[in-house]
Amino acid sequence: MLEPVSQPECGLVAEVVSCDVFAGRSRKEIEELEVYAGNRRRKLGDFFSVSGSAADSPEETRIVIAGSVERTKWIGRGMSAGEIVVEGSTGMYTGAWMKGGRIVVKGSVDSFAGMMMDGGELVVQGDAGDYLGCAYRGEWRGMRGGSIVVHGNAGSEAGHCLSGGRVTVKGRAESFAGVRMHSGLLVLGSAERRVGAQMTGGSIVVLAETELLPSFELIERVTSPEIEGVRFEGVFEVYAGDLAERNAKGRVYVKVE
Amino acid sequence: MSLQAPERLEERVVVRDVGCTVCGCLCDDIELEIEGGRIVQVRHACAMGTAKFLHATGDSRLRHALIREDGSFRRAELQEALDRAAEILVDASRPLLFGWSETSCEALRVGIKIAEEIGGLIDNCSSICHSPSILALQSTGLPACTLGEVKNRADLVIYWGANPLASHPRHLSRYSTFPRGYFRERGKSDRTLVVVDVRRSETARIADRFIQVKPNSDYEVLTVLRMLVREIKVKAERTGGVSMEELKELAEMMKSCSFGVLFFGLGLASSSGKSWNVSAAIKLAADLNEHTKFAVLPMRGHCNVAGTNQVLGWQTGFPYAVDFSRGYAWYSPGETSVVDLLARGEVDAMLVIGADPGAHLPRKAVERMAEIPLIAIDISHTPTTMLADVVLPGAVVGLESAGTCYRMDDVPVHVRQVISPASEVPSDEWVLEQIYRRIRRLRG
Numbered sequence: 001m002l003e004p005v006s007q008p009e010c011g012l013v014a015e016v017v018s019c020d021v022f023a024g025r026s027r028k029e030i031e032e033l034e035v036y037a038g039n040r041r042r043k044l045g046d047f048f049s050v051s052g053s054a055a056d057s058p059e060e061t062r063i064v065i066a067g068s069v070e071r072t073k074w075i076g077r078g079m080s081a082g083e084i085v086v087e088g089s090t091g092m093y094t095g096a097w098m099k100g101g102r103i104v105v106k107g108s109v110d111s112f113a114g115m116m117m118d119g120g121e122l123v124v125q126g127d128a129g130d131y132l133g134c135a136y137r138g139e140w141r142g143m144r145g146g147s148i149v150v151h152g153n154a155g156s157e158a159g160h161c162l163s164g165g166r167v168t169v170k171g172r173a174e175s176f177a178g179v180r181m182h183s184g185l186l187v188l189g190s191a192e193r194r195v196g197a198q199m200t201g202g203s204i205v206v207l208a209e210t211e212l213l214p215s216f217e218l219i220e221r222v223t224s225p226e227i228e229g230v231r232f233e234g235v236f237e238v239y240a241g242d243l244a245e246r247n248a249k250g251r252v253y254v255k256v257e
Numbered sequence: 258m259s260l261q262a263p264e265r266l267e268e269r270v271v272v273r274d275v276g277c278t279v280c281g282c283l284c285d286d287i288e289l290e291i292e293g294g295r296i297v298q299v300r301h302a303c304a305m306g307t308a309k310f311l312h313a314t315g316d317s318r319l320r321h322a323l324i325r326e327d328g329s330f331r332r333a334e335l336q337e338a339l340d341r342a343a344e345i346l347v348d349a350s351r352p353l354l355f356g357w358s359e360t361s362c363e364a365l366r367v368g369i370k371i372a373e374e375i376g377g378l379i380d381n382c383s384s385i386c387h388s389p390s391i392l393a394l395q396s397t398g399l400p401a402c403t404l405g406e407v408k409n410r411a412d413l414v415i416y417w418g419a420n421p422l423a424s425h426p427r428h429l430s431r432y433s434t435f436p437r438g439y440f441r442e443r444g445k446s447d448r449t450l451v452v453v454d455v456r457r458s459e460t461a462r463i464a465d466r467f468i469q470v471k472p473n474s475d476y477e478v479l480t481v482l483r484m485l486v487r488e489i490k491v492k493a494e495r496t497g498g499v500s501m502e503e504l505k506e507l508a509e510m511m512k513s514c515s516f517g518v519l520f521f522g523l524g525l526a527s528s529s530g531k532s533w534n535v536s537a538a539i540k541l542a543a544d545l546n547e548h549t550k551f552a553v554l555p556m557r558g559h560c561n562v563a564g565t566n567q568v569l570g571w572q573t574g575f576p577y578a579v580d581f582s583r584g585y586a587w588y589s590p591g592e593t594s595v596v597d598l599l600a601r602g603e604v605d606a607m608l609v610i611g612a613d614p615g616a617h618l619p620r621k622a623v624e625r626m627a628e629i630p631l632i633a634i635d636i637s638h639t640p641t642t643m644l645a646d647v648v649l650p651g652a653v654v655g656l657e658s659a660g661t662c663y664r665m666d667d668v669p670v671h672v673r674q675v676i677s678p679a680s681e682v683p684s685d686e687w688v689l690e691q692i693y694r695r696i697r698r699l700r701g
């Protein structure tokens with residue numbers, strides 16, 4: 001259990017908050033873990049009061065952050081197993097490069113959550129910032145596996161360069177959701193314009209009407225389809241795209257009834 | 258390069274081939290008449306360039322260092338101001354060095370050294386202008402060319418979301434449209450000029466063809482053009498307010514020219530869609546290269562904004578928004594870029610050089626600048642210096658100090674020193690080097 005005591009204004013870089021790192025460490029050792037406040041090297045114990053004890057393996061380790069840590073970045077970076085529960089909101093890069101295990105954020109996450117994710121599960125009960133489940137800058141293959149579920153809204157470019165796995169935004173996603181996506185499944189409650197721009201593969205499901213680019217072509221109407229292994233109830237229009245790209249095999253399903 | 262101030266020039270002289278360090282055209286054919294150390298006549302430059310040359314030796318220059326005390330400035334000894342600047346940077350845990358577009362690559366090189374030494378952040382103006390273009394070229398590539406190639410070869414010149422007659426006054430006359438080139442002996446008569454914009458700008462008025470798009474629909478228009486070039490059927494009758502007929506004609510023009518170039522401005526890179534607009538333009542040019550030779554170039558604004566991306570690129574691996582807080586270079590626009598950093602209140606000290614963020618950043622970012630210790634290096638007072646705690650005078654690169662700047666097409670141009678500096682410092686590079694030395698001393 002980590003109780004936030006103070007949060008530095010300049011932001012806290014704390015990728016050590018991960019079940020892989022905590023497992024097998026004593027409370028004292030966890031307090032001593034290195035974090036960065038700007039360019040200053042500090043200890044995790046300077047910003048959180050640590051209680052409880054970690055299990056021996058990451059699988060059995062459960063970390064609870066009892067409050068909001070909006071200025072703490074990189075929580076759960078590269079985590080392979082175990083569970084992190086955050087009772088408030090988190091900063092940027094939550095669950096980036098995650099490989100397994102589960103992160104539940106009861107508040108909201110800032111931008112770049114689930115960046116380059118490979119496996120595991122990220123659940124956000126509030127909203128997500130921009131670049132949810134995106135690729136690292138300059139990389140053209142993004143998230144490759146695992147699942148992200150956001151119960152609220154997401155910023156722009158959710159599922160940017162998605163190359164596998166599943167991203168669900170129950171609320172509204174801002175523009176360019178699924179931009180340049182290659183494979184995988186992106187489900188959006190509703191979406192602002194330019195969904196699936198430059199996509200070459202994978203499927204996007206939009207559960208409300210949306211304005212598609214002129215490079216998407218209506219190919220059929222289907223009822224209660226199974227898309228990438230998931231069944232969706234209702235009537236959907238199926239669009240192929242993005243036809244401005246070469247060999248584009250992407251599909252956008254727009255719910256009409 | 259010497260870091261000593263030269264002797265004052267007293268006689269009346271004419272200096273030729275001076276570089277103009279104002280806009281990205283970086284014209285290097287300016288002629289100056291100088292008398293008693295003052296510029297009395299400027300030839301070949303546009304109005305913007307002329308104004309800068311005349312201002313350089315005018316009365317409004319910052320000549321001395323200033324330190325803010327109890328809310329107002331007092332004149333300070335240079336040494337004292339340099340000491341103070343170094344202390345501010347060493348004390349900060351998330352210092353940001355910002356600007357660089359109007360200074361030399363040599364000065365920036367010292368800036369990067371400082372950023373690395375103090376574990377700070379370094380960002381430049383492209384963060385708030387052409388960063389979408391940079392993100393696009395990182396993810397898509399860039400079929401570019403030099404302005405020399407445009408002048409000698411281009412028979413189709415397109416400006417998209419740019420109004421060079423106002424922003425880069427000599428761009429058309431010196432590089433793109435009017436000059437006689439090796440394969441374009443008749444100048445303008447051998448070229449077709451097309452302007453795509455949301456309004457009929459000055460440049461649009463002299464164009465052979467003007468295509469007006471609805472604001473924030475450039476991405477759709479470019480997407481349709483890409484499809485037309487690749488002969489993919491398009492169902493829509495109009496896109497972004499433009500008829501299919503017009504778009505087909507434009508696509509045909511692009512395919513049938515012998516050397517085409519598309520210059521895009523912030524009208525494309527900063528409107529809705531941003532980097533994806535630019536990426537669509539780049540992909541369009543890439544597709545066109547199956548039919549003809551086609552290039553894309555961003556209309557970079559300041560004289561050395563392109564150089565900052567070059568120097569940061571070869572020194573750190575990243576073109577802007579570089580974070581050294583953990584000892585190595587980390588790059589993540591959206592996190593490590595100036596507006597985001599200031600608006601989130603992460604930055605706790607800032608040094609500004611060769612830019613005026615006080616006038617150009619969003620209000621929330623400027624409010625943060627006012628809260629934190631701020632060092633400004635500039636040649637005259639600006640909204641930024643008004644917020645500063647320490648003001649250090651600079652020297653105009655290409656006039657009062659020598660150095661390297663990169664033209665908008667990434668061609669480096671060495672600009673010379675022509676007159677002695679109006680201020681008490683020989684160059685921006687020298688000022689930064691003094692700060693660097695003090696930082697080293699303070700950090701032991």
Ligand code: SF4
Nearest residue numbers: 277280283284303306
């Ligand atoms: S076009 Fe630009 S570089 Fe050339 S003279 Fe005018 S301001 Fe100077």
